[in-house]
Amino acid sequence: MILKALYDYYHRCKDNLPLYGMEYKEIGFIIVIDKDGNFKRLEDRRIDKKQAQRFLVKKSIGRTSAPIPNHLYDNSAYVLGYSPKDDSEKCIKVFKDKVAEIYKASPEIPSIKALYLFYQNFNDTTLLQIQQDPLWEDVAKNLNKKYSVFSFLLEGETEIIACKKNLMKLLDNSIEKDPLQKMVCLITGEESCVVETTTATMIPGSQATAKLVSFQSDSGYDSYGKTKGYNAPISEEAEFAYTTALNYLLRSDSKNKFLLGNRTFLFWASSSNESGQKAEESLWSMLGFQDNDDDPNRRILQVREVFNSIYSGQLTTSLEDKFYILGLAPNSARIAVTYWTEIPLKEFASMILKHFDDMDIIDTRKEKKPYFGLRAILSSVTLGGKVSDVTPNLPEALVKSIFQGLPYPQTLYSSCIRRIRAENSIGIYRAAIIKAYLNRLNNQEKINTMLDKENKNQGYLCGRLFAVLDKIQGDANGLHSIKERYMNAASATPATVFATIINLSSHHSEKLNEGRKVYFEKLKQEIVDKISAEGFPSHLDLQDQGRFFVGFYHQQQDFYMKKEELNNNHE
Secondary structure (H helix, E strand, O other), X not given: OHHHHHHHHHHHOHHHOOOOOEEEEEOOEEEEEOOOOOEEEEEEOEOOOXXXXXXXXXXXXXXXXXXXXXXXXXXXXXXXXXXXOOOHHHHHHHHHHHHHHHHHHOOOOHXXXXXXXXXXXXXXXXXXXXXXXXXXXXXXXXXXXXXXXEEEEEOOOOOOHHHOHHHOOOOOOOOOOOHHHEEEOOOOOOEEEEOOOOOOOOOOOOOOOOEOOOOOOOOOOOOOOOOHHHHOOOEHHHHHHHXXXXXXXXXXXXXXXXXXXXXXXXXXXXXXXXXXXXXXXXXXXXXXXXXXXXXHHHHHHHHHHHHHHHHHOOOOOOOOOEEEEXXXXXXXXXXXXXXXXXXXXXXHHHHHHHHHHHHOOOOOOOOOOOOOOHHHHHHOOOHXXXXXXXXXXXXXXXXXXXXXXXXXXXXXHHHHHHHHHHHXXXXXXXXXXXXXXXXXXXXXXXXXXXXXXXXXXXXXXXXXXXXXXHHHHHHHHXXXXXXXXXXXXXXXXXXXXXXXXXXXXXXXXXXXOHHXXXXXXXXXXXXXXXXXOOOOOOOOOHHHHHHHHHHHHHHHHHHHHHHHHHHHHHO
C-alpha cells in the first residue's frame, strides 16, 4: 500500500517531477575542463553545509557489489579514482569505459569529446593537479556527504555535461530485455520488465546506499529460487515512480516532511484538489515548524479554519480522498518503516480538530501561540528541551495519537510529570499535555480549558489550594519557597504537608493589607470546604497528580486574569 500510494503521488505531481529515467540530483562539485580535456579548476556548487545545487540528470544506478557508473556524474571513487576503499581502481575504470561508450556514439559533441580526452590523459599527475586546487581540502573533508557528487563543465559553457539532453538515452534500446525479467508488477498489476535492485534513498541518519525495498541474497529470504528484486517484482516504471516521489517528499526544502529525533515523517494527500492541497499546507503550519512567523495566532486560526471547512463540507471532498502519513527511520543499509497510516481526508480533518480542542488551555502570556507543534510538545518533556532525547518510539506514538484520535501515549504523560517534579515548573505546554492526556483517557471527568470552580476532584482541589498558598507567600514576601520545598510532596501525599503550609500561609497573610487578606481567606475556605470530610488525601495516584498540577496552573492563570482586569479598570 505504501509503494502504491507513492506511485500514485508521482502521477499526481508528474508536471513538477522528472520524466521517466531522470531525476534531480544534488551535485556539490564541478570539474571544469577545456576543449582539450585539461583540468582547469574545481567549482563549489554547495548551497550550505547540508545541501547543494540540484541538477536534472539521468537517474542514478541501483548498485550491488559490482561497480556500475552513473551517467556522467558520480562520487570521487568513480570520477577520480579517489576513495578510502580498495575498489576505486575498478570504479574509475568502468566510469572511463562509460565515457568512451558515450563518446563513440556522439563524437561530434565538443563537451563529450573534451571529457573523453580528459580520461584518455588521466593519470596520477592529473589527480595531483586536482588535489592542488584551493577547494580540494574542503572537498576531501566532505566525501561522505550526500552532496559529494562530481560532474564536469566545459570551460565557456553554462550547462554541466551530465545535464545535456543530447547525451542522454533515457531508454537503452540497444540492450534486449530478458523475457524472464518480465513479471507481473505488484504495484501496477501489469506484466513488465522488473528491477533487480531498487534505487537507494537517503534519509537523515542513514547511509547513502539505504533502500526502502531490498533483499539480501542467500540470507533465507529468497523464495522459490528467486533472488533480489524477483522475490517481490516491481516494474522499472513503477520503481522509478515511487522512488522519485519518495525523493521529492524528502528534498531539503520539502513542506511535506518533518523530523522528530531520528525519525522522518512524510505526509501527502491522495488528491490534488483544493481540499487536499490545503490540508498539506495547513498540516505543515500546524506542526509548528515556522518559528519565525510574525503572527502565529492568525496562522493557526487559518489552519483551524481549513480543517473546519474540510470537515463541514465547505471544501468538497470525496470518499476516495485519502491522507497518508509515513514514518521512516535509519536502519543500517536499509530504511525502516516505523509508522504508516492512510485515512479518509474528512476523517483526518476531524482528528486534527479534536487535537486542537484537547490541547486547548488558558493562556495569559503576552505573546500567545494557541497551538503547540509536535517539537514543542516533545521538547517540554525532555531534559534541556532536546527532542533528540525523547523516550524511544514516543514520536511515532504521539503522531499516531494525533492523526488517529487515539489516547495520547502514557510515556508522554509520565515524562511530563517527571519533568514537573524535577524542575518545579508546570507551564502552559505541560499543563496542556496533562489536560489532553487525561481527557482522552477519561470521558467522565473532563478537565476544562480554564479554572473550573465546580471541579471536586481532590487532586485538582489540592492543586488549586497550593496555588493560593504560593500566591499568598509571593504577595507577602516576594518568595516562592513553599512551591520549591513542598510541591512534590503536596502533589503526591497531600496529607503530609498541607497542615504545615496552611499554617505558614496564616503568618504570610499578616503582611497583606486587609482587603487582600480577606480575599485570600475566603478563597482558601471556598476550596477547603470541597475537600473530603476525611481530610486531605494520604496519597494521589498518577492521574490525580496530573490533576493537581492542572489545578495549580488554572488557579495561577486565574490570578493573572484578575490582575489584568484590575489593571484595565484603572487605565
